[in-house]
Amino acid sequence: MNPVISGEQLKLFNPHLLKSFCQNRFTFIDLFAGIGGFRIALEKLGGKCLGYSEIDRDAREVYQKNFINYVNSDEIDLGDVKQIHHLPWRIDLIVGGVPCQPWSIAGKSGGFDDPRGRLWFDVIRIVELNQPQGFIFENVKGLTDPRHQKSFSYILESLTNSGYQVQWKVLNSYDFGLPQDRQRVFIVGNKTLDNDRIFFDFPQPLKQKPKLYNAINHISCQEVIKTKFPPEILYGGKNKIPPARGRFQKIDELNDFFIFADIRGGHTTIHSWDLIRTSEREKYICEVLRKNRRSKKYGNKDGNPLSFADLLTLIPDLKLRELEKLVKKNIIHYKERGYEFVNSKISSGINGISKIFMPYADAISTLTATGTKVFVSKIAIPCQTPDEYKRLFIKEVYRKRRFKSLTVKDYAQLQGFPDYFIPHPEERTAKKQFGNAVSVPVVFHLTQSLLLVILQNETNQSRDISSN
Template structure:
């Protein structure tokens, strides 16, 4: 059951309501590039904007876009089609140009080909369209990967080109969590204002002061109960050595509020395949030995090497091949010809038995929603236990084995991206998830646009 908390959270951003945009007095215009399903359009129209035209080539996204905005589309609004075919647009003045430029060329989830990917070259079309049509301002969004060292040269080129064609340009990486959404989603936003406009250099990125969102505020069918967490020393949680890989939403003195299913990593809330089925202490020792040594460079240059029996018998006293074969029979290990033994579950993204992570209802965030989908789930109930030695065992017993967890639905995706309740999603669940995974978080756009409009208007 949804709680009143979500309403309180969204009140920070003036929740969007289904209104007759045809009756309001428009005070600015915008063009919606790479419009997708309308993540930019929703907050811009709510702020009083009139869409002059939209550009999108994915037919399924266009269907959803038109379903939601057809009653607001005026006779003079134009379906602009493919951005690669556009040049000078038939509009007297464009106040704001927006777009979520395709991110796959810059994402670690893609092949990271940058400008060598045809989709990466779409930035050239964006720059050309801005130069030809001179909008007063623009807001463009992309993955954080565009700003990282491997793509830094390309990113600087994009920014410099936008500056050279007459714009004051600023950029920042913003996280959805800071704008009231319980999703760990970093995205770079590029904001430009035409230099001939007064105060064009005055735009500044800032973050709203929001309450901490929780998953139970946004996802239906999970328990709504906050827990006061105990504090622990690093000696208790990490044997005194805090892993450098811990992220922003993992407290170093608290138990994690999610569980990761992976045989190739370790941690106080990491679930291994040998934790889920009946295994002896000796079998667990063999698995842990492989886990601790598989990444050592003395055994190979891969980020995870199969280990030969000759190596294992030196690491594990009195080891015999029958013991290793038993773990193969249990589908925990496999033998790679001429290389050695490795885990069957050897990819973090694949998880174990189709599960990558299970988040507890009181978690502050869930992992980034993607177009390709995730193997993340949410527990239906909270976990009272906060004793480190029992935490994982109780989770397996009370939540995992009793199947007290649920997949994240397309409607959950919509809420986690800040889309309003009136928004009509695609009929196909997988298509809807893909569309929301590609979408821009609505509250961030609204916040940026509000700040931008104060200057250009």
């Protein structure tokens, strides 16, 4: 198999533009450099790195192994961004993936109260002191959420007041050729000039339609013709379509993934009672508990244990021994004042599995630094009726273990890193670093658009100066 995202560094890009940019070599500073996602894209566009900043030891080792030639390199390890002030060069671009944990749910959304959140103050200070021609900063989509509106506005206003036209947009890696549903906010600035200027515009999505099998090895490349279903079959009625379906979930098609969760419903949800030998009566009891555990009449939590007395009001002929059998099967347990599922967290999944994606899926869920319990099926399953789809998946994929975890190579491909990139030798660390990285093709196209503006504005400014 020859994945689309492989081979020479990023061969899907316009060679004529690359030649133009190489002739107009630009300089850049790589802040919060990580393992070099920004740098790969910028060097492909002809950029020369003058200095980099990364304080994580493991990430710095990978960065230096891939990019730094200690014999010929004249670039500087800038160290901690808090110690960076005036730089001794003319800088065209400053780029960086500013630490995202303070703005994400996983990082407890501490914002500026988190020391990592306050690193934005250093970013603003460095831009203001050194006045590059432009900048690109990346962060999690959570930075744009209403709860962070005041902080986000402060960042944008401060960068604007430093002398820049500033714009921001949430971009998805899928739109730039990667089969990953990864949304990140990019803040882009170019210097405000007194003369006529071209304004920056974000790049448009590519016309590619990637699939998981384009980026992941050793899985089926078979396409599946999807049957269209009315909402009565998929959801039980037109008014029962879940409102929170994602971009890659069609309302009239079966999902391209199966989620393992006892506390959720849906035509591609796998419950523990689907995997353990259970009677129809036991399945019914589990479904009653699942459908009622979020009811406010049983408590104010997002999921509440139900007592035996509570369940009796829902199943009048229920026997205590029936619940005890489900406890022995490790499907439910007694917690606080009642019964709750053992597998009561979606993030934990069931038996170490959160989701299994079909190989023909458009995109896998976002890779993260904290790891994932997401797998990919090695084979395709025909999209027949919902019941048959689920039955075949359990029989042919789950029971026969015909699915695979993501390898370090898969992580690299899903982030658009080139084949020659040397990852960290320890698997867990390498996956964490790729999960933290920027998607290379997104940065490439974004920088390409910004450079067009900067180069043209510089040309216009030189023309105005000469005419005076």
